[in-house]
Amino acid sequence: MDSRSYKDHFFKKAKVQGYRSRSAFKLIELNDKFKFLKNGIKLLDVGSFPGSWCQVAREKIKNGKILGIDKKEVKAIQGVKFVRGDFLDKKLKLIAVEYFKSNIDVILSDMAPNTTGNKSVDSIRINELCLAILNFSKKTLSKDGVVISKFFMGEDFEEIRTTAKKCFKKIDFFKPNSSRNESRETYIHCSRLST
Numbered sequence: 001m002d003s004r005s006y007k008d009h010f011f012k013k014a015k016v017q018g019y020r021s022r023s024a025f026k027l028i029e030l031n032d033k034f035k036f037l038k039n040g041i042k043l044l045d046v047g048s049f050p051g052s053w054c055q056v057a058r059e060k061i062k063n064g065k066i067l068g069i070d071k072k073e074v075k076a077i078q079g080v081k082f083v084r085g086d087f088l089d090k091k092l093k094l095i096a097v098e099y100f101k102s103n104i105d106v107i108l109s110d111m112a113p114n115t116t117g118n119k120s121v122d123s124i125r126i127n128e129l130c131l132a133i134l135n136f137s138k139k140t141l142s143k144d145g146v147v148i149s150k151f152f153m154g155e156d157f158e159e160i161r162t163t164a165k166k167c168f169k170k171i172d173f174f175k176p177n178s179s180r181n182e183s184r185e186t187y188i189h190c191s192r193l194s195t
């Protein structure tokens with residue numbers, strides 16, 4: 001399938017299934033592989049606009065607590081709380097901590113800054129967001145918690161791997177089929193927090 005028909009395929013599939021974006025299928029694939037969406041969990045989704053990951057989380061989690069954060073306003077989803085703001089801002093991190101009141105079970109980040117067209121700059125910027133998520137997770141995740149974050153396979157990949165390895169005993173990398181082949185986007189899955 002070429003890039004355009006690939007995009008169209010997932011776009012149509014999302015429309016038919018009522019998802020706000022085709023990104024929904026990336027989370028579905030990640031969950032099929034790592035099985036982290038469980039009833040009763042506390043889940044933080046950072047970079048949640050337009051909301052398809054929260055839609056999927058809402059379908060799969062019963063009696064849980066879900067918080068979505070994005071710089072952009074996200075249209076309401078029943079059973080999900082959204083806060084608008086920049087996750088790099090200390091205030092937003094405090095809001096997340098206060099909202100859950102205790103440690104978080106699953107932290108997801110699909111954050112992506114606006115692209116500049118310069119591959120190297122784009123990769124550095126997205127990977128800074130991934131590092132921010134890893135650093136936040138080591139302070140806020142529950143003992144058996146899981147963090148999944150998008151990053152770009154690029155020159156600073158080694159820094160992500162080293163940081164993750166310091167904080168977690170188990171790390172995996174996964175590129176969903178619904179993520180375009182030509183995109184350098186990949187996801188890191190971390191579990192078993194080091195004490």
Ligand SMILES: C[S@@+](CC[C@H](N)C(=O)[O-])C[C@H]1O[C@@H](n2cnc3c(N)ncnc32)[C@H](O)[C@@H]1O
Pocket residue numbers: 020021023024046047048049050051052053054069070071072085086087088110111112113114129
């Ligand atoms: C690819 S979209 C996320 C799609 C989402 N997972 C979904 O399924 O609907 C990336 C989002 O990251 C957000 N973002 C980028 N940097 C951010 C930051 N520093 N704080 C909060 N959100 C951010 C953007 O506003 C954008 O909406």
